[in-house]
Amino acid sequence: MKKLVLAAALAAAASTASAGSLAEPVVEAPVVVEETTSSSSGILLPLLILVLVGAAVASS
Template identity: 55%
Template sequence: MKKLALVAALSLAATSAFAGGMAEPVMEPAVVEASTSSSAGGIVVPLLLLLVVAAAASN
């Protein structure tokens, strides 16, 4: 009877260890942040306004 209880306990312990199996690790893709610099956009607008004012003043 003791052998039967021991076999039952070992079989339960062995099956629970492999219940989930091996799964492939899931890697999340790396987040790449693109750096955009629009410093030219801040300079172009005032220069165009200055040209428009200069053209209007010359008339």
């Protein structure tokens, strides 16, 4: 059992040691996503909440 664990540890160490290469690493540029929003979208949620509160007050 000890030989099996030792063999597995050596195999894992050997595979990580040989994983590197001499090639230049490829660095990807960050992607910037610009979201287009209209000016009315900022007021939409407060108006919806106001309507819901008004409906709740009117029904009670």
